């Protein structure tokens with residue numbers, strides 16, 4: 001307790017959750033990651049198996065026909081090696097998909113042995129970069145891919161399945177693909193009661209990743225979703241519980257490149273079990289994706305300009321920062337590869353270099369799981385104020401949790417101390433983007449405090465003016 005001087009009573013008027021350390025969360029998502037195969041090649045191929053009347057992606061329309069025939073089936077291991085070397089050297093965080101049975105070609109742990117001989121032969125015949133002459137060679141390449149991702153990327157990325165195959169749904173009894181698109185299957189199961197079948201489908205994919213040595217922390221929807229999102233969120237939370245995974249998890253399913261502010265949305269919370277699933281939408285679209293998929297030449301600077309100009313003044317990122325919106329942007333693995341031109345990767349490298357050059361102080365790189373936790377902790381915690389004491393009851397722990405406190409009382413301008421559960425925070429003079437975990441600062445009659453929020457009860461105590 002702080003000793004209060006007479007006539008120096010400090011009173012907390014209100015408590016507000018702020019952006020983590022008053023910075024804009026930023027996150028980069030890589031979709032459709034899979035060992036060695038080019039997802040868009042198989043996406044186009046599997047469209048042939050879809051029932052008549054199914055809405056198909058553009059690549060399978062008349063317009064896409066010519067383009068389709070030129071796609072290569074393989075993304076060589078050397079591209080992943082280059083990607084990992086870059087990713088390890090450049091500060092950023094995000095999410096990376098690993099498909100457990102990419103395009104129905106077989107379990108990644110079994111080296112895509114489900115891949116028919118004719119197909120392997122076709123790879124070789126087409127002379128795709130990195131194509132291999134025999135299945136045993138392919139197994140070695142797949143194993144090397146898994147090891148590289150497993151050993152390098154999880155420090156900066158959440159690993160998620162994008163359900164099993166990303167193309168056609170699986171029959172979990174036979175483990176064979178059906179004629180239903182996987183995203184349609186997931187949409188349908190989210191609307192059936194009970195959710196058991198959907199939970200099984202999702203937890204199976206999570207377990208398959210665990211068996212391959214990954215530690216999945218979230219979920220990505222393959223392609224479109226037309227079902228019940230809240231129940232989808234519940235099924236994902238239940239599926240993670242089944243595999244002993246994190247109790248706060250997330251889904252990437254939505255893209256909103258237009259709204260001025262794009263916030264996460266809590267899909268499911270169970271207060272008694274302390275379970276939650278949060279929808280973390282992308283707030284930017286993926287420019288030039290269609291061109292990149294077909295290997296058209298892309299200017300990295302033009303690619304990056306749509307997100308952020310080199311001076312940091314314009315672009316979608318600048319607009320989102322104005323509104324205090326998290327910045328979540330994404331690319332597909334095959335966009336990065338871009339039929340060997342690596343056009344997407346060069347574009348993304350340029351964007352991230354610009355962010356780290358001109359926005360380094362204003363933003364905080366976060367994984368979607370960290371954004372999800374920050375969002376749901378802030379949304380579900382309950383505040384009570386009593387004089388100079390604010391009590392927070394939180395279901396979830398959260399790093400870099402940041403609140404501002406309105407201070408009432410004309411005598412009090414700059415509180416001399418703030419404690420969190422009895423531990424003093426370090427006072428720092430107010431400067432933009434200077435707040436760190438374990439510090440507080442004051443501006444315009446408000447106190448801003450950054451600290452690690454524990455689960456349960458937290459007491460924030462403010463001492464009177466200096």
Ligand SMILES: [Zn+2]
Pocket residue numbers: 031032162166221222223
């Ligand atoms: Zn995808």
